[in-house]
C-alpha cells in the first residue's frame with residue numbers, strides 16, 4: 001500500500017489532469033518534495049512549528065460521558081485544540097514551509113469553511129509569505145468569522161461569485177490564478193485532492209495525526225483501537241488519521257455529509273456523499289469519485305457543514321473504498337446537529353459541524369457492534385465558526 | 396475536411412489560418428448554426444466549437460459566462476453531436492471540451508461520435524500527454540486528430556514529447572493565464588513561436604482579439620491564430636450578433652491574408 005511518489009495513481013484514481021501550463025510546476029513540486037520530505041533540517045523546522053506554534057501533539061481524550069451515552073468506549077483526537085481550531089494547520093505549515101524552501105513568493109489557496117484559509121493565513125503570516133485565499137461568495141457569508149480572522153492576519157480574501165459560490169468554485173478560481181502566476185506562486189491545496197502530488201503531500205503532512213494516535217492509544221489502552229471514524233469532505237483529516245493504520249487490523253470509517261437526503265437532480269445533490277454515491281470521473285486535476293449527471297456535468301453538492309460540501313473526494317480514499325479497506329458512510333444534517341448538541345452538553349466541547357458528522361455516525365453505529373469496543377473519532381475542528389449557523393437553526 | 400489539408404491549402408495561398416472559437420449552445424442550441432455560418436462567411440478557416448463543461452478551469456470570465464449560458468440553454472453532448480451533424484461543414488471543425496465530458500460518455504463512443512458527425516479534431520485543455528494514451532489510441536483508429544497544447548512554461552523534454560504526439564496542429568498558449576481578451580502581443584508569445592520547431596502547423600491562442608495582433612503573430616512565424624473571447628463577447632452583447640461575428644472574422648482574416 002505504500003507507494004512511491006513517482007507513481008501518480010492510487011489504483012486507477014489520481015493522476016494529473018491539468019493544463020499543460022501547470023505540468024512543469026507539478027514536476028517541480030514532486031522533485032522538491034522528494035528532496036525535502038526526509039531532509040533533517042526541513043523536518044526539524046517543521047516539527048518546531050508544529051509543536052511551539054501549532055501546539056502539537058494534540059490530546060487523545062477519553063470522552064467518558066459520551067461513551068456511556070452511546071454505548072462504546074470513545075476517544076476523541078482533539079484536533080479542535082490545535083492552533084486555528086482545526087487539523088488544517090498541519091498541512092499549511094508543511095506546505096508553506098515547502099513553498100519557502102522552494103523560493104515561492106506568494107501562496108494562494110481555496111477555502112470552504114474558511115478553516116483552511118485561516119490556517120493558510122496563519123502560516124503565511126508566520127513565515128512572512130504573501131497569502132491570498134479564494135472563497136465562494138456563499139461561504140464568505142455563512143463563515144463570516146473566518147473571513148474576519150483571515151483579514152486580521154493580512155490575508156486577502158477573494159469572494160468567488162461563479163457557479164454555486166462554494167468550495168468547488170473556489171478551487172476553480174484558485175487553479176485559474178495558479179495558471180497565470182505559476183512561476184512565483186505556490187497553490188496550497190487544503191485537502192487530499194487535486195493533481196498528483198498534492199493528495200500524497202497533504203496526506204503525509206496530515207499523517208502526524210495518526211502517528212500521534214498510535215503512541216497515545218498504546219499508552220492508554222495498550223492496543224490499537226478497533227475502529228477509527230473521521231468526517232470526509234476532501235478527506236484530509238480522514239487520510240491523516242487513517243494512513244498510519246492502513247496496515248493494521250483497525251476498521252476505518254469515512255463519514256460523508258448526507259445533507260438533507262440522498263436525492264439528486266440534474267444539477268444538484270442534496271448531499272455531499274461522494275464516496276457513497278459518486279461515479280468515476282475527473283475533476284480538479286484528479287480521477288476520482290465525483291457527483292455528476294449523466295453527461296459528466298458536476299453537481300452542486302450540499303451540506304450544513306461548509307467543509308464537507310464538495311462534489312469530489314481524494315483519490316486515495318476512492319481507491320481504499322473500492323478495495324474495501326475503508327467503509328464509506330454518511331450522516332445527515334439533522335444527525336450531525338444532534339451529535340453537536342451531545343458533545344456540547346455531555347463533554348463541554350463545541351465541535352465543528354464537519355466533525356459532528358463523525359460523532360453522529362458513532363451514535364448510529366455503536367450498538368450494531370460494527371465499531372468494536374474502542375473507537376477513536378477524529379475531532380477535526382472546533383465549532384466556534386458554526387455558532388451562527390447552529391443558533392439560526394434553533395430559532 | 397482534414398486539418399492538415401486545410402493548412403496545406405492555406406500555405407499554397409500564403410494565408411494564415413483563422414481558427415474561430417465559440418461555445419455550442421450559447422445562448423441556445425438553435426443559435427449555434429447561425430453563428431457558425433456567420434463565422435465561415437467572414438472567412439474562418441477552422442471552427443473550434445466548445446462543448447460546455449460545468450467547471451472550466453482553463454477559461455477566463457468571458458468564456459466561463461458563455462459556457463454558463465450554454466448550459467442554462469440546455470446544451471449537452473447529445474444535442475452537440477446532432478447540431479454538428481446538421482452543420483454539414485466543408486471546413487474542419489474541432490471540438491474543445493474538458494476531459495470529464497469525454498470520460499463520462501466513454502472515450503471510444505465520444506471519438507466515434509466525433510468521426511460520425513464530421514469532427515476533425517479534439518482539444519482537451521485538462522489532458523496533458525501523460526494522461527492521453529487511451530484517448531489518443533481511439534483517435535488514431537477513427538482518424539480524428541488529438542490536438543495538444545504547448546505553454547510558455549513547457550520544458551524542452553515535454554515539448555519534444557508533445558510534438559511527437561500532437562496531431563492536426565500544435566496549440567501554442569500565448570501566455571500564462573486563462574483565456575480572455577488582451578490588447579498586446581507578449582514577448583513570451585514570440586518566444587514560444589520561435590521555440591516550437593515542427594512540421595506540424597502551429598496556431599497561437601489566448602488573448603488575441605484584433606487584426607493587428609493576429610498579423611503580428613503570423614509574421615512572427617505562426618501558421619494560424621485562435622480567437623475565442625472576442626467572438627464570445629459579441630455573443631454576450633446579444634446585439635446584431637451574426638453580422639458582428641462576420642465583420643470581426645473578416646477583419647482578422649484580412650489581416651493574416
Ligand SMILES: Cc1ncc(COP(=O)(O)O)c(C=O)c1O
Pocket residue numbers: 086087112113114115116190191192231232233234235236237238306307308352354355380381382
Ligand atoms: C473542521 C473541519 N473538519 C473537516 C473538514 C473537511 O476537510 P477534510 O475532509 O479534508 O478533512 C474541514 C474543512 O474545511 C474542517 O474545517
